[in-house]
Amino acid sequence: MGRTPCCEKVGLKRGRWTAEEDAILSDYIQAHGEGSWRSLPKNAGLMRCGKSCRLRWINYLRSDLRRGNISKEEENIIAYLHASIGNRWSQIAAHLPGRTDNEVKNYWNSHLSRKIIPSRRPSNPPNITILPNLNKRKGRTSRSAMKINKTYRQSTIPNPKVAAPHQQHTTKQTNVDPCATSYEDEMLSFIDILEPEMLTMATDGGSMGSVANEPAASVINEGKDGVKAVSEQVEVGGTSSSNADSFDDWNWDWDFDVEDCVLGLGGEEDDTMLSWPWESTTIDDDDFLGVDAWFQS
């Protein structure tokens, strides 16, 4: 029944890794590949816990890691995503090639968190709909999920001094308000810079001209095991500020699903959606539109 223990933790070395240990670990993984962390220390001849080996490899030794200072662009992405999804460092790091969750977390704690000006936080955060999390996700899901609202209300308002990442990927002039004080403002700004044709594509088959400007109900559904799942749905419809290319004539009814990093129309789960522009998305449905390529163009 079950498996044998991960490690006995007796007689194992702890603390900083030496260059020699790094070399042993790197050589072993390059020869045998990742995985089987429990047996790795013994096989490689390391007096370390398997977990420690895994951490060392993932956070430091991997060849695809991007060492060095966090760039301004990366910083903006971190700030923006943190404002959206909170302390979900692995997901944030997934948007930053070569960066680890640990690195992102450290950078936030030591640099970015101080830039969030408490006085700029909105007094009335957007209504948030918390739905069951359909995504497979390991880790401390439930505990994290329960912190979502708390996190958002405490510290996740986009830094008004930090431009949204999409601003760095496009030369389009936008009406992004540098002093935006609400989550809705940020999303409206994002909506405003979307290409008209992209919106047209996105709305094919979607609900056009849907009812907007209705107060979004705040709903909290208990997910599996009574744990609040982490999808947030923020209704930002109908009030989009305009620029020359925006859709003043439409009554957009936008839903933003933070969990899936998608922007949706009409409030229906299966309605058309747009991905985060900086997210690599496999388009497997005509109703979905990856836009990262557009921003890179």
Next chain:
DNA sequence: AACAGGTTCAACCGCCCATAG
């Protein structure tokens, strides 16, 4: 130069879900 206080970040801790048994 010496010290104190602040900052950074690698590493550890403990929790959680998926899954082997």
Next chain:
DNA sequence: ACTATGGGCGGTTGAACCTGT
């Protein structure tokens, strides 16, 4: 169906480093 473990996650710690006096 149930238990124990592997792997992954966010939170925390503390040594090393930095900065000001």
